Amino acid sequence: xxxxxxxxxxxxxxxxxxxxxxxPIINVRSFGENPQQVGEMAAAYIxxxxxxxxxxxxxxxxxxxDTATDTHLSVAQVSGDLARLESVELPPFRKAIEAGVDxxxxxxxxxxxxxxxxxxxxxxxxxxxTHVLKEQxxxxxxxxxxxxxxxAVTHLYAANIGREAVDAFQAGNDVLLIPPNLDAAYRAxxxxxxxxxxxxxxxxxxxxxxxxxxxxxxxxxARLVDIDALDRIIQQPENVALAQKISDDAVTLVREx
Numbered sequence: 001x002x003x004x005x006x007x008x009x010x011x012x013x014x015x016x017x018x019x020x021x022x023x024p025i026i027n028v029r030s031f032g033e034n035p036q037q038v039g040e041m042a043a044a045y046i047x048x049x050x051x052x053x054x055x056x057x058x059x060x061x062x063x064x065x066d067t068a069t070d071t072h073l074s075v076a077q078v079s080g081d082l083a084r085l086e087s088v089e090l091p092p093f094r095k096a097i098e099a100g101v102d103x104x105x106x107x108x109x110x111x112x113x114x115x116x117x118x119x120x121x122x123x124x125x126x127x128x129x130t131h132v133l134k135e136q137x138x139x140x141x142x143x144x145x146x147x148x149x150x151x152a153v154t155h156l157y158a159a160n161i162g163r164e165a166v167d168a169f170q171a172g173n174d175v176l177l178i179p180p181n182l183d184a185a186y187r188a189x190x191x192x193x194x195x196x197x198x199x200x201x202x203x204x205x206x207x208x209x210x211x212x213x214x215x216x217x218x219x220x221x222a223r224l225v226d227i228d229a230l231d232r233i234i235q236q237p238e239n240v241a242l243a244q245k246i247s248d249d250a251v252t253l254v255r256e257x
Contacts, residue, residue, distance in 0.1 A: 039095030058096035060107035063089025108152035129172035162188030
């Protein structure tokens with residue numbers, strides 16, 4: 001149904017493990033508290049969505065579940081050591097990659113166990129994106145930043161907001177989501193390419209990933225929505241019934257006095 005109305009890429013599933021009850025931003029967005037279950041649910045969603053032509057995104061790498069801060073407002077820290085990350089945060093992302101997820105969204109969190117520089121959140125960390133995600137976990141799809149207008153990262157670049165886009169791209173992001181100042185981001189990237197700071201090969205690699213994703217959906221052949229087909233596709237009775245069943249089955253009775 002989403003494809004029918006022109007939505008081709010979903011920023012889902014959430015692969016974060018809801019391990020911190022004080023988490024104000026992930027909580028009910030997560031599949032649960034068990035890393036194995038989160039990984040299985042994320043992988044199942046990815047397989048189902050991709051079989052029906054929808055691009056998928058696992059987020060928020062390298063894990064946003066064990067935080068107590070809303071990154072829309074300020075930086076959150078994932079304080080677990082490497083053993084903790086390997087046993088809790090990373091397994092669902094490994095499952096998502098094995099299931100063929102098209103993209104991974106990177107969080108605005110500091111992870112001291114992976115990145116020693118306190119001024120580098122994950123989204124601007126080459127260590128976390130290039131070394132861990134791409135090299136260690138073997139992910140070769142689209143890397144997309146979390147929204148760059150969020151407070152967790154904008155305050156770090158208050159003096160030069162365009163630099164945020166350059167650092168995020170250099171760290172390994174292929175798509176830069178919602179720069180706070182699009183013109184400043186564009187000009188900064190243009191200048192970085194012109195100066196050679198960003199290589200043509202790096203730029204071409206990211207552009208090629210995006211074009212390949214579009215081609216995988218056949219958008220070069222059919223880039224417009226077929227308005228006449230919507231009545232046959234949207235809100236089919238069996239789809240509405242399935243959605244209702246999922247909603248009903250998801251309700252949990254905690255207690256009944």
